[in-house]
Amino acid sequence: MALSGIEIYKHLPKTNCKKCGFPTCLAFAMKVSQKAIAITACTDLSETARAALEAASRPPIRLITIGGDSRKVEVGNEVVMFRHEKTFYHPPGLMIKLKDTAPLEATLKTVDEVANLVIDRVGLKLSLDGFAIQNESKDAATFARCVEAVKAKADLPLVLMSPDPAAMEAALEKSARSRPLIYAATKDNWEKMAELAKKHSCPLVASEPASLDELAALTQKLNQAGVEDLVLDPGPQGFSSSLNTLTQLRRLALKKSFRPLGYPIITFPAETTGSPEEEVLLAGQQIAKYAGIIVLSRFSPATAYPLLTMRLNMYTDPQKPIQMSPGIYPIGAPKPSSPLCVTTNFSLTYFSVATELEASGFPSWLLVCDTEGLSVLTAWAAGKFDAEKIAKSVKAFNVEASISHRSIIIPGRVAVLRGELEEELQGWKIMVGPPEAMEIGSYLKRYWTN
Amino acid sequence: MPVEIPVEKWAGKVNEVKLGGNGRKSIVIGGETTLPFLKIDGAMPHRPAIAVEVDDVMPADWSPHLIAAWGDALEDPAVWAKKAAEYGADIIALTLDSAHPERGNTGAAEAKKTVEKVLAAVDLPVIIIGPDVAEKDNEVLIAASSVGRGQRLALGNCVDKNYRSVAAACIADGHVAIAKTPIDINLAKQLNILICDIGLAPDAILMDPTTGGLGYGIEYTYSVMERLRLAALIGDKMTSMPMICNVGEESWRQKEARATSGVPATWGDHQERALAWEGITAVSLLNSGADIVVLQHPRTIALIKDAISKLMA
Ligand code: SF4
Numbered sequence: 085m086a087l088s089g090i091e092i093y094k095h096l097p098k099t100n101c102k103k104c105g106f107p108t109c110l111a112f113a114m115k116v117s118q119k120a121i122a123i124t125a126c127t128d129l130s131e132t133a134r135a136a137l138e139a140a141s142r143p144p145i146r147l148i149t150i151g152g153d154s155r156k157v158e159v160g161n162e163v164v165m166f167r168h169e170k171t172f173y174h175p176p177g178l179m180i181k182l183k184d185t186a187p188l189e190a191t192l193k194t195v196d197e198v199a200n201l202v203i204d205r206v207g208l209k210l211s212l213d214g215f216a217i218q219n220e221s222k223d224a225a226t227f228a229r230c231v232e233a234v235k236a237k238a239d240l241p242l243v244l245m246s247p248d249p250a251a252m253e254a255a256l257e258k259s260a261r262s263r264p265l266i267y268a269a270t271k272d273n274w275e276k277m278a279e280l281a282k283k284h285s286c287p288l289v290a291s292e293p294a295s296l297d298e299l300a301a302l303t304q305k306l307n308q309a310g311v312e313d314l315v316l317d318p319g320p321q322g323f324s325s326s327l328n329t330l331t332q333l334r335r336l337a338l339k340k341s342f343r344p345l346g347y348p349i350i351t352f353p354a355e356t357t358g359s360p361e362e363e364v365l366l367a368g369q370q371i372a373k374y375a376g377i378i379v380l381s382r383f384s385p386a387t388a389y390p391l392l393t394m395r396l397n398m399y400t401d402p403q404k405p406i407q408m409s410p411g412i413y414p415i416g417a418p419k420p421s422s423p424l425c426v427t428t429n430f431s432l433t434y435f436s437v438a439t440e441l442e443a444s445g446f447p448s449w450l451l452v453c454d455t456e457g458l459s460v461l462t463a464w465a466a467g468k469f470d471a472e473k474i475a476k477s478v479k480a481f482n483v484e485a486s487i488s489h490r491s492i493i494i495p496g497r498v499a500v501l502r503g504e505l506e507e508e509l510q511g512w513k514i515m516v517g518p519p520e521a522m523e524i525g526s527y528l529k530r531y532w533t534n
Numbered sequence: 535m536p537v538e539i540p541v542e543k544w545a546g547k548v549n550e551v552k553l554g555g556n557g558r559k560s561i562v563i564g565g566e567t568t569l570p571f572l573k574i575d576g577a578m579p580h581r582p583a584i585a586v587e588v589d590d591v592m593p594a595d596w597s598p599h600l601i602a603a604w605g606d607a608l609e610d611p612a613v614w615a616k617k618a619a620e621y622g623a624d625i626i627a628l629t630l631d632s633a634h635p636e637r638g639n640t641g642a643a644e645a646k647k648t649v650e651k652v653l654a655a656v657d658l659p660v661i662i663i664g665p666d667v668a669e670k671d672n673e674v675l676i677a678a679s680s681v682g683r684g685q686r687l688a689l690g691n692c693v694d695k696n697y698r699s700v701a702a703a704c705i706a707d708g709h710v711a712i713a714k715t716p717i718d719i720n721l722a723k724q725l726n727i728l729i730c731d732i733g734l735a736p737d738a739i740l741m742d743p744t745t746g747g748l749g750y751g752i753e754y755t756y757s758v759m760e761r762l763r764l765a766a767l768i769g770d771k772m773t774s775m776p777m778i779c780n781v782g783e784e785s786w787r788q789k790e791a792r793a794t795s796g797v798p799a800t801w802g803d804h805q806e807r808a809l810a811w812e813g814i815t816a817v818s819l820l821n822s823g824a825d826i827v828v829l830q831h832p833r834t835i836a837l838i839k840d841a842i843s844k845l846m847a
Pocket residue numbers: 096097098099100101102103104105106107108109112113125126127128129
């Protein structure tokens with residue numbers, strides 16, 4: 085967590101020697117707390133003071149990176165319990181489980197499909213993150229071969245799953261450069277797994293289903309063995325225990341700064357659910373409630389899409405709503421004679437209007453103006469959605485080329501813009517739409533005639 | 535080393551609201567002294583309820599998967615309600631859509647008949663929702679109110695434009711008002727205050743914070759609900775009403791659940807996607823404080839019922 089100036093000051097030499105460029109140690113400490121300068125600028129800082137400061141300023145939940153340079157997942161480093169308090173920063177990795185006993189051809193087909201799944205939403209490209217490969221065969225060579233083949237097919241982040249350090253070693257030989265997550269160190273094998281994690285500089289899962297006490301004891305042993313990059317596996321979690329345990333873990337990290345459990349969490353929703361449909365629901369809950377890596381037991385684009393959407397929604401910064409890129413959007417399959425509506429680029433406004441147009445049975449054109457992500461009334465009040473802006477957008481996006489008529493429907497909330505807009509858009513008919521998106525369908529039925 | 539779990543102790547409590555009774559089955563929702571399903575902090579004495587939407591007219595533009603699942607029942611609200619009860623509904627959410635000026639413009643007389651029929655067909659608690667046009671809502675809700683007198687229905691939507699008459703009907707006939715506001719914590723609180731000022735008891739109010747479906751604003755609803763619930767737990771009486779979310783409609787009306795053609799291949803199997811859309815929306819909003827979720831697909835009813843049991847375990 086960020087340290088206050090006073091807390092930093094306590095660790096400084098207090099000689100006011102000015103070598104850092106500040107008149108006093110206190111002035112320097114204040115700047116450090118504002119992150120305006122690095123603590124290393126103090127030339128006289130003792131080694132112990134530096135270590136103490138570093139430890140104290142470490143994030144409460146460690147940021148863990150899985151994967152190589154081409155594609156990686158970063159999880160952890162969350163700072164709040166509720167997204168409205170600030171935001172959730174690092175979306176959980178969604179990984180598809182593969183077993184090394186499955187026919188390689190089928191596995192590689194899935195790998196190919198997962199790697200090529202790109203869903204376009206609000207101009208963003210949504211994809212799954214990688215694979216968790218399980219050493220179901222219990223054979224080191226089979227495991228290594230499978231890992232190598234998957235990696236050759238698609239270089240996505242991996243979780244390597246085997247309780248056997250020898251099999252893990254064999255698989256790491258083939259993949260360590262892309263920093264897979266090692267699953268897992270348990271109370272039985274932790275020494276060997278810790279060695280592997282250090283040797284290959286890979287993050288390591290600490291797995292202990294017995295209790296959080298024992299999980300904390302395990303992470304401390306791993307820390308002492310020199311492994312810092314950890315992910316927690318508190319054991320199989322159903323709907324209730326997932327919510328309660330993961331909440332406890334986040335609270336311990338954020339409210340108690342409890343280092344031994346200050347790591348992201350890996351979950352396997354299929355382990356406690358009876359059907360693929362139920363697995364998806366639990367995965368959805370875990371996106372909202374505190375999972376860092378979610379391993380799905382199967383790949384299906386039909387469930388990947390809603391989960392990716394859920395992740396996008398939950399990890400949207402509440403202070404910076406998703407904005408649509410301004411432009412002219414076809415809703416349904418509009419013709420040049422179809423209605424033209426105009427709205428702002430606040431994503432929720434766009435979606436409300438687009439959904440209603442979609443449902444209205446009138447394929448339409450929707451002109452989206454750049455209002456810096458503000459909704460209709462707020463944008464109007466802020467002077468970012470006026471007649472001039474609408475007229476400019478009509479020109480900028482060459483609306484006249486898409487449509488054969490010259491009628492534009494403005495939101496009912498900004499009916500006042502009609503007069504001015506008639507001035508700006510000579511020869512156009514300005515129609516005042518309903519104040520609520522919900523009424524668009526009935527409005528079009530009543531007033532739209534070609 | 536023993537790990538000391540931080541526990542939050544809350545001073546506030548969500549109101550307990552009863553629906554039904556007087557010959558009907560009754561149900562109590564609310565009463566939480568903790569965040570949803572978080573048993574480490576406090577109690578959640580009543581499980582969230584599943585209401586199933588039943589419309590008084592055949593839905594015009596429903597997904598073929600919903601139509602296939604309900605079949606002929608869609609043509610008769612009484613048959614539909616019975617089937618919903620068989621599928622596991624705790625509550626029937628009867629929507630008087632035919633009163634909408636564009637969808638039949640029926641009035642008080644038809645509303646009375648429909649409500650009578652549905653009340654006779656099932657013994658579950660019933661929610662009555664108007665067509666979402668304030669004047670028509672008044673007309674049909676007041677008619678429904680007198681038919682269901684004493685059976686503690688929930689009447690919605692009670693919004694800033696019509697709250698006086700809906701609340702007055704609730705007071706006169708012993709019903710519960712569903713106070714609906716557009717995804718805003720202050721507006722929600724404000725409407726509760728106005729309704730209470732008229733004289734409706736706080737335990738006769740449900741809040742509908744307006745549901746954004748998955749991909750269509752769910753994050754706003756989710757966070758507004760978390761904030762409303764946190765405010766209630768801190769002790770704000772005017773945000774302590776249980777919450778109801780219209781999950782089914784807001785999921786199934788989206789292109790992802792409805793469109794049968796012209797969608798990218800990357801979207802995968804239609805039915806599987808649509809069910810996941812409704813299911814994830816429901817689970818998320820249950821986790822942010824929904825006490826009633828209104829659902830549409832029979833499969834979702836079963837899945838969410840099971841998920842609620844597991845969350846309560
Ligand atoms: S260099 Fe260090 S000791 Fe010298 S004034 Fe700056 S903070 Fe103080």
